Amino acid sequence: MHPQLFCSVIEVIANKAIELSKSSANALAQLSEKSLILSLSELGFAIQLQVIDDKLLVTSPKSDTNEPPATADCIITTSLSTLHEIKSEHQLTELIKQDKLDIQGDIKVAQKLAALIENIDIDWPAELEKHIGDIATHKLITLAKNISHKAKFAKKQITSDASEYLVHEQKLVVAKHELSRLLLGINESEQQVSILEQRVLALTNKLESVSN
Amino acid sequence: MSEQQQNNTNSSENQTHFGYQTIDKKDKESLVAGVFHSVAQQYDIMNDLMSFGVHRLWKRFTIDASGVRPGNNVLDLAGGTGDLTAKFSQLVGKDGKVILADINSSMLNVGRDKLRDKGLVQNIEYVQANAEYLPFEENTFDIVTIAFGLRNVTNKDRALQSIYRVLKPGGRLLVLEFSKPEHELLNKAYDFYSFNILPKMGEFVAKDGDSYQYLAESIRMHPDQETLKTMMEDAGFEQATYHNLTGGIVALHKGYKF
Ligand SMILES: C[S@@+](CC[C@H](N)C(=O)[O-])C[C@H]1O[C@@H](n2cnc3c(N)ncnc32)[C@H](O)[C@@H]1O
Numbered sequence: 001m002h003p004q005l006f007c008s009v010i011e012v013i014a015n016k017a018i019e020l021s022k023s024s025a026n027a028l029a030q031l032s033e034k035s036l037i038l039s040l041s042e043l044g045f046a047i048q049l050q051v052i053d054d055k056l057l058v059t060s061p062k063s064d065t066n067e068p069p070a071t072a073d074c075i076i077t078t079s080l081s082t083l084h085e086i087k088s089e090h091q092l093t094e095l096i097k098q099d100k101l102d103i104q105g106d107i108k109v110a111q112k113l114a115a116l117i118e119n120i121d122i123d124w125p126a127e128l129e130k131h132i133g134d135i136a137t138h139k140l141i142t143l144a145k146n147i148s149h150k151a152k153f154a155k156k157q158i159t160s161d162a163s164e165y166l167v168h169e170q171k172l173v174v175a176k177h178e179l180s181r182l183l184l185g186i187n188e189s190e191q192q193v194s195i196l197e198q199r200v201l202a203l204t205n206k207l208e209s210v211s212n
Numbered sequence: 213m214s215e216q217q218q219n220n221t222n223s224s225e226n227q228t229h230f231g232y233q234t235i236d237k238k239d240k241e242s243l244v245a246g247v248f249h250s251v252a253q254q255y256d257i258m259n260d261l262m263s264f265g266v267h268r269l270w271k272r273f274t275i276d277a278s279g280v281r282p283g284n285n286v287l288d289l290a291g292g293t294g295d296l297t298a299k300f301s302q303l304v305g306k307d308g309k310v311i312l313a314d315i316n317s318s319m320l321n322v323g324r325d326k327l328r329d330k331g332l333v334q335n336i337e338y339v340q341a342n343a344e345y346l347p348f349e350e351n352t353f354d355i356v357t358i359a360f361g362l363r364n365v366t367n368k369d370r371a372l373q374s375i376y377r378v379l380k381p382g383g384r385l386l387v388l389e390f391s392k393p394e395h396e397l398l399n400k401a402y403d404f405y406s407f408n409i410l411p412k413m414g415e416f417v418a419k420d421g422d423s424y425q426y427l428a429e430s431i432r433m434h435p436d437q438e439t440l441k442t443m444m445e446d447a448g449f450e451q452a453t454y455h456n457l458t459g460g461i462v463a464l465h466k467g468y469k470f
Contacts, residue, residue: 001270001272001273003276004269004273004276007272008268008272033305050302050303053302057302057303059276059303060276061276062276062277064279064451066451068279070279070281
């Protein structure tokens with residue numbers, strides 16, 4: 001059921017954004033009763049977008065073999081990576097030639113939808129004000145600015161501190177040659193210990209033979 | 213056949229299930245009616261609570277699988293508070309029509325108010341009807357759905373035949389209903405949830421534990437995936453298939469009339 005979950009999340013977010021965005025009403029009205037099917041190879045299912053009564057409906061039509069496939073004013077079959085590649089209209093023909101993109105129907109529908117999404121502009125302070133009142137909004141925005149200011153400062157501080165620590169710590173860090181000298185010392189002491197051990201052993205043997 | 217045996221046959225013919233109880237068939241309708249009159253006002257909230265909101269995805273799956281097109285005639289049978297009707301109404305557009313049919317006037321009223329509040333008025337009709345005796349002409353609908361309704365119907369075979377009759381050739385039936393979880397562990401967890409938690413939730417939120425106890429019992433008594441598929445085929449449906457959702461807690465059956 002992940003297509004349904006995906007579609008319902010997109011539908012809720014998109015409609016909320018459209019509702020809050022001042023410039024969307026006009027753009028949406030131009031798309032009234034229009035529909036678009038987008039098949040992205042990475043997703044493995046198609047998404048149908050339909051504009052009905054000022055709302056964007058997002059579904060994932062699934063046709064059985066004995067049913068005609070879902071239709072729309074514009075059907076786009078492509079991949080997410082190709083969508084990223086599209087920066088200008090000139091590229092479209094090139095991508096179509098390379099079989100990376102297939103567009104059936106009215107491309108204006110796709111263009112208008114893309115414009116609608118790109119132009120969503122939400123006046124966040126005004127929206128917050130409706131829910132929590134103007135004083136709280138003012139406080140919240142000042143707080144947010146403060147936090148972001150502090151965060152920026154902290155980030156700068158941490159970066160400069162970090163480089164300082166590195167300089168200081170370098171003095172404390174054991175260098176390679178110091179380490180190898182230490183290891184050499186340990187080896188020497190080990191040899192001396194084993195010589196001593198042998199001497200002690202010889203002396204105890206002597207002592208035993210004398211007492212016998 | 214002995215008199216005793218004859219009595220038994222007669223009594224089993226005239227009897228049916230109401231949850232785990234065996235009752236006279238003639239009483240089931242009014243008992244079910246009692247349940248839904250009682251839960252109607254809290255029905256939507258309880259649905260969200262009981263299924264953690266997942267019923268919305270099950271219903272979306274049903275819509276997506278229905279192949280609905282602008283201009284279609286849709287019957288949302290046992291449609292209750294009209295979740296499916298709302299979506300269908302948008303998708304069939306002004307050239308199409310959706311009929312929300314339910315046996316229960318309280319559920320229909322809640323549904324009608326809800327859909328009106330959403331501004332959905334132009335292409336929806338409300339009909340109080342029993343699924344077993346649909347008051348529509350033959351070959352009327354492109355799509356019939358029955359979501360979480362069939363298990364409450366007294367004579368399911370008769371309801372399936374009645375649906376078959378009102379479908380157009382090429383039309384399809386979609387049955388969304390609780391079914392049998394595919395894994396034993398899930399089955400046990402689900403049992404515990406349905407019989408221990410669900411009625412308590414019903415008691416707490418809707419002040420009606422008994423109705424939710426009935427719901428849990430009726431779910432267990434409902435035919436499993438394969439049985440329902442066979443029942444659909446027996447009623448005349450072709451290419452009957454089903455799709456398990458949420459591990460088989462729910463299944464969507466689909467069949468065509470050709
Ligand atoms: C659990 S509700 C489902 C409502 C809705 N379809 C949904 O999915 O939310 C079951 C509905 O079936 C209705 N019902 C029960 N028996 C029926 C029958 N014989 N004919 C039509 N509707 C019936 C009830 O009144 C109730 O509204």
